[in-house]
Amino acid sequence: MTTHTALIVDDEPDIRDLLEITLTRMGIKTLTAPDLTSALKLLESHNPQLCLTDMNLPDGNGIELVQWIQQHRPATPVAVITAYGNMDTAIESLKAGAFDFVSKPVELNRLRELVNSALKLAQPESQEESATDEPGLLLGNxxxxxxxxxxxxxxxxxxxxxxxxxxxxxxxxxxxxxxxxxxxxxxxxxxxxxxxxxxxxxxxxxxxxxxxxxxxxxxxxxxxxxxxxxxxxxxxxxxxxxxxxxxxxxxxxxxxxxxxxxxxxxxxxxxxxxxxxxxxxxxxxxxxxxxxxxxxxxxxxxxxxVPPLRDRKDDIELLANHILERIAREYECDPAVLNADAVERLKEHDFPGNVRELENILERAFTLCDADRISAADLHMGNGMASGGSEVASGAAISDACPTLVPEGDIDLEGYLESIERQAIEKALEATRWNKTAAAKKLGISFRALRYRLKKLGME
The missing domain is CATH 3.40.50.300 (P-loop containing nucleotide triphosphate hydrolases)
Known part of the structure; x- marks a missing residue:
């Protein structure tokens, strides 16, 4: 088991003793220094996993130590001990790069929480990188x-x-x-x-x-x-x-x-x-x-x-492919691929809605495209007639399949439309003996769009 080492810097012997006893009981080795000069000498010959420093030192202040460690030992977290209620000093230390702060008189429970959090940072670099590579919309080059x-x-x-x-x-x-x-x-x-x-x-x-x-x-x-x-x-x-x-x-x-x-x-x-x-x-x-x-x-x-999407257009293709892969997994469909003209069309767009708008465009295109390929026409960007036409055609097919639903009185519009869609799909599936390809054709939508709707409505 690895034993951690902490450097304690404070000109008051009583505070140093309190901190040293507390950390020793936590199984942490300690180095102590009464001033900035002594602390810097210890840092040159040792590599502690944590530093606790008072803000006011006889030959300087804790901010100077924070800045030195930021420059020479950036992997070492530093916590600053401040006077009670002095939030301005605490904020100054955080801006300088301090990990956290604790106020005098030191509350031991708070100190132990701080120390345990700081020591979690003393882990192998490879573990940190695994979190960094978490799939998400921070993708890009x-x-x-x-x-x-x-x-x-x-x-x-x-x-x-x-x-x-x-x-x-x-x-x-x-x-x-x-x-x-x-x-x-x-x-x-x-x-x-x-x-x-x-x-x-x-x-x-x-x-x-x-x-x-x-x-x-x-x-x-x-x-x-x-x-x-x-x-x-x-x-x-x-x-x-x-x-x-x-x-x-x-x-x-x-x-x-x-x-x-x-x-x-x-x-x-x-x-x-x-x-x-x-x-x-x-x-x-x-x-x-x-x-x-x-x-x-x-x-x-x-x-x-956080930069807007229009300022990093070189990332759009990578982001779009990642989003399409995620959509395919969610709806258990084969993945779709962007044609070159679709990529260019996306790069020409300013995306006032940023990544969320890109997601919406691709989710709609994913359900409407044929043969697992998305063309610029499938994106329906900047062409209200094209987009509206698809929706109207689909809506017409659904209303033909289920023509008798008429709302009465106050209604939950979203729930009402879902109920129409659900009944239309059920009717088409029953008419085709649950042949999804034939049901999709009867509804006037693609097989992919039917799979998407079945998943979305929880009808699988």
């Missing part, structure tokens, strides 16, 4: 995507809050997930929430949980998103949509690292990595009073920009 992959790998080693900025559909949640997968919290939960999708009156309960009977409808205890993410990562998508009242409560939870469920009188500690994102300009919202400056300051410790 463009300069922009290579830079983004490098940034996510680096940010995964920190516990600093990251604000991910990018257009809708550009893959912000995927970037957040990649940061989680490559970091020390990879074995913990990854909880993603769209802040704009939660009704304002339910927000506090959704985030922080509630006690049974705390309000009408609270029939059970609920732990909430923060506690669900304990030990892992909480990703707040579209954080700009949070109402001001909720922003205040979110700020407190971040600062105190604790939440108070609705109806409860005590706070519950939580250990999360916070990632957030929006397609809106948060800085402008702060200027206009729509977003709190202090919250912006806390969540925007490090900003990461």
């Amino acid at each position: 463009s300069v922009q995507i290579k830079k983004l992959r490098n940034q996510t790998r680096k940010l995964a080693r920190s516990q600093a809050p990251v604000f991910i900025n990018g257009e809708s559909g550009s893959g912000k949640e995927l970037v957040a997930r990649m940061i989680h997968l490559q970091g020390p919290r990879r074995d913990g939960p990854f909880i993603a929430v769209n802040c704009g999708a939660i009704p304002s009156e339910l927000m506090e309960s959704e985030f922080f949980g509630h006690k049974k009977g705390s309000f009408t409808g609270a029939v059970d205890n609920k732990e909430g998103l923060f506690r669900s993410a304990d030990g892992g990562t909480l990703f707040l998508d579209e954080v700009a949509d949070l109402p001001l009242a909720m922003q205040v409560k979110l700020l407190r939870a971040i600062q105190e690292k604790a939440v108070r469920p609705v109806g409860d009188t005590k706070e519950i500690p939580v250990d999360i990595r916070l990632l957030s994102a929006t397609h809106k300009n948060l800085a402008e919202l702060v200027q206009g009073g729509g977003f709190r400056q202090d919250l912006f300051y806390r969540i925007n410790v490090i900003e990461l920009a």
Whole structure:
């Protein structure tokens, strides 16, 4: 079993002794230094897996040590010990590259959590790379995507809050997930929430949980998103949509690292990595009073920009083939291949909807193409008549197969259309004695489109 070594840097003997005793009981060897000069000498002759440093040292400060280690020992995580309540110093250390921070007086449970998280980073490089190669929409060989992959790998080693900025559909949640997968919290939960999708009156309960009977409808205890993410990562998508009242409560939870469920009188500690994102300009919202400056300051410790798809068009073919392979697996169909004219048509498009738009275009083309090949015409891009024509033809065939369904009163449109489709397909299959090829022909759609619909409707 490998024994880890930690370097402790603090000019107060009592603090050094406390840290040394705590880490020794965790089975970690320790080196100690009372000042910056001594610490640098030890680093030149030893290779510790972790460094704990006080911010204020007799001959310098912890930020200088963080910067030196970032330059000479980037694989060594550094945690900074700050004065109680000094969040400005803590944020400065995180921006300089510190893994995390702990405040005085040092809480031993918090210290042990921090140390265990940091030591998870001291793993073989090959294991880190396996997470990096996780199949996803960070695929590509463009300069922009290579830079983004490098940034996510680096940010995964920190516990600093990251604000991910990018257009809708550009893959912000995927970037957040990649940061989680490559970091020390990879074995913990990854909880993603769209802040704009939660009704304002339910927000506090959704985030922080509630006690049974705390309000009408609270029939059970609920732990909430923060506690669900304990030990892992909480990703707040579209954080700009949070109402001001909720922003205040979110700020407190971040600062105190604790939440108070609705109806409860005590706070519950939580250990999360916070990632957030929006397609809106948060800085402008702060200027206009729509977003709190202090919250912006806390969540925007490090900003990461996700490039739009139009800025990395050389990646489109690789992305498209990956998406088509995934669609084929999901719907248990043979894979489809893009013709050269389809690739060129995709590269000519500006993709205002980014990767999400590419997925939608390819999923539609996959169901409509013949002979497992997708041509430019199958993409139905920029030609409303072509796209509409296919849908109308398909819809006409379905209505011919099932002409008697007429809605009455208020209806769930999506459910109603699914019921029409389901009954039309069942009728066509029964008429052809469950010969799918013949049923597809009767419905006026391709065999692939029928397979797709059967899978989508759960009719297989």
